[in-house]
Amino acid sequence: MALTPAAFIFSILTVTTYVIANFVYLRFRKTPLNPVITATVALVAILVLFDIPYETYTQGGDWVAFFLGPAVVALAVPLYKHRELLQKNLVPIAAGISAGVLAGLVSGTLFTRWLGFTEELILTVLPKSLTTPVAMQVASTIGGIPSLAAVFVMVAGFTGILLGPYMLHALHIDSPIGRGIGLGASAHGLGTAKAFEYGPEDASMSSVAMTLAAVLGALLSPLAAWLLL
Amino acid sequence: MKIIRIVLQLLVLYGFLLIGEAIQTLLHLPMPGSIIGFLLLFGALLLKIYPLEWIDAGATFLLSFLSLYFIPATVGVVDYGPLFSGKGVLLLPIVAVSTLITMAAAGFTSQHIANRNAANKEES
Known part of the structure; x- marks a missing residue:
């Protein structure tokens, strides 16, 4: 990681933008104002406006992204706190998450292959339902493009919270376990935030599902890439 | 004192990361x-090798800003603008449909098995 003026300026700029974006979101609480989206748009606008290459920006960005790895490790703590819920519903949770992760990997690979996308892009789409830090690291491990993977993770998250509730309703998935596991396994953190609106049990299920789907997805993505490509 | 505890626990989390990365490199895990x-x-917590109190504050602190850490990556999309003006735009509906399939499979399976388990318990 660089210790340059650019590193200093752009790490401060990233944090400041995030703080403002978060403040705006907390003030209005509208889904499209999700701080990841608004902060990204603002920073992209600054880079384009001032003609700053992404390589210059990442000197500072790297300092912020440094915390991704430890944050993935830290996900073990909320999962551990939910261990009783996990133990009590081990079979339905494990089965639901396995089904979801497999369905996601297979459908993602097949659709992108049918439309003739390059291997690099297929591998980038593959981890879309995993929580962003894990998805990015998985993408870089299997040969995809991490920053693009993060974009697809956002697309998956917004699809899940905007269209997901209609689909859950249509399929009569109406129990806390069904809704929570469905939202968490497909739409990760955004889905978990949505699950909070259904109730605390949905939220706990979704949080467990998000973490377990990330672990299972990280284990199975390389295998899926190898089998399906 | 709370700050010191959080900083120490962040270092522990970083330590777990370094060990994980060392294992990955050594065993060539994908x-x-x-x-x-x-x-x-997670294993250390479950087996009570490492107590929750020694990591809880640091992990909770770190996770409360989780979305900040991946913003530098999402900003990287600035280099991929042309992709989405061509055929690449099709990747968006693909991701959306595949996400809904994932949700349906995960939600339906878990609810179905949970209901069946509950029915079995009532019968017995």
């Missing part, structure tokens, strides 16, 4: 070192 670190910490 999964991220952070996931290996996650599994090690």
Whole structure:
């Protein structure tokens, strides 16, 4: 990681933008104002406006992204706190998450292959339902493009919270376990935030599902890439 | 004192990450070192090797800003603008449909099995 003026300026700029974006979101609480989206748009606008290459920006960005790895490790703590819920519903949770992760990997690979996308892009789409830090690291491990993977993770998250509730309703998935596991396994953190609106049990299920789907997805993505490509 | 505790616990989390990355490199595993670190910490907590109180404050602090850490990556989309003006735009509906399939499979399976288990318990 660089210790340059650019590193200093752009790490401060990233944090400041995030703080403002978060403040705006907390003030209005509208889904499209999700701080990841608004902060990204603002920073992209600054880079384009001032003609700053992404390589210059990442000197500072790297300092912020440094915390991704430890944050993935830290996900073990909320999962551990939910261990009783996990133990009590081990079979339905494990089965639901396995089904979801497999369905996601297979459908993602097949659709992108049918439309003739390059291997690099297929591998980038593959981890879309995993929580962003894990998805990015998985993408870089299997040969995809991490920053693009993060974009697809956002697309998956917004699809899940905007269209997901209609689909859950249509399929009569109406129990806390069904809704929570469905939202968490497909739409990760955004889905978990949505699950909070259904109730605390949905939220706990979704949080467990998000973490377990990330672990299972990280284990199975390389295998899926190898089998399906 | 709380700040010192959080900083020390962040260092422990970083330690788990380093061990995970070392294991990944040594064994040539195709999964991220952070996931290996996650599994090690989860295992250590479950087996009561490492107490929750020694990691809780740091982990909770770190996770409360989780979305900040991946903003530098999402900003990287600035280099991929042309992709989405061509055929690449099709990747968006693909991701959306595949996400809904994932949700349906996960939600339906877990609810179905949970209901069946509950029915079995009532019968017995």
